[in-house]
Amino acid sequence: MKLDSPFFDRIRVKPGQDRQPSADRSACQWPGCTCAATHRAPKGRLREGEYWRFCLDHVREYNHSYNYFAGMSDEAVAKFQKDAVTGHRPTWKLGLNGKQPGYTQGPRFYPGFAEAADPFGVYTELGDQARPRTDGPRPSRIVRNAERKALDTLGLETDARAPDIKARFKLLVKRHHPDANGGDRTCEDKLREIIQAYNYLKSAGLC
Numbered sequence: 001m002k003l004d005s006p007f008f009d010r011i012r013v014k015p016g017q018d019r020q021p022s023a024d025r026s027a028c029q030w031p032g033c034t035c036a037a038t039h040r041a042p043k044g045r046l047r048e049g050e051y052w053r054f055c056l057d058h059v060r061e062y063n064h065s066y067n068y069f070a071g072m073s074d075e076a077v078a079k080f081q082k083d084a085v086t087g088h089r090p091t092w093k094l095g096l097n098g099k100q101p102g103y104t105q106g107p108r109f110y111p112g113f114a115e116a117a118d119p120f121g122v123y124t125e126l127g128d129q130a131r132p133r134t135d136g137p138r139p140s141r142i143v144r145n146a147e148r149k150a151l152d153t154l155g156l157e158t159d160a161r162a163p164d165i166k167a168r169f170k171l172l173v174k175r176h177h178p179d180a181n182g183g184d185r186t187c188e189d190k191l192r193e194i195i196q197a198y199n200y201l202k203s204a205g206l207c
Contacts, residue, residue, distance in 0.1 A: 030058035147204060150197035165207040169198045
């Protein structure tokens with residue numbers, strides 16, 4: 001469609017006559033200016049939602065020199081930018097449940113977690129009173145085929161614990177190492193399988 005088509009302005013979202021400055025608009029708020037105030041500009045920090053009314057020339061001049069952080073120190077600007085990442089909302093370290101520093105009333109986790117196993121020390125690191133469980137039946141979990149195969153290579157059951165896996169690995173390494181067999185290298189393939197199985201279990205967090 002040509003720009004000078006009689007239908008062009010008719011189908012615009014906002015026809016041209018609606019974009020023209022209205023005659024009843026207030027005067028520009030720039031000192032000494034009597035032009036119509038066709039544009040608005042924010043008044044600044046701590047005055048959100050408030051605007052100046054300027055003409056086109058003065059709103060350009062105002063925006064050119066506008067500085068939202070005017071009057072703030074470098075430290076205050078850095079803190080503002082850091083807080084803006086979370087929308088200026090308070091945050092807490094994981095597991096503190098929004099408690100203020102110095103709060104020591106009881107465990108910070110759900111009481112039912114007190115008996116939960118904690119092999120990686122997560123609860124302890126976050127300041128909870130729960131401690132890793134060292135005895136009792138291990139909670140059931142899904143055993144992957146690769147884990148089952150690695151445990152079978154070490155001659156262990158699927159419910160083997162980390163100390164059992166480490167002890168079994170050390171025993172098998174000593175048994176199949178060439179130095180323990182008078183330099184015989186026929187067990188090297190078996191030793192390689194044992195090492196690979198142990199490395200997989202270690203990467204899976206089982207030992």
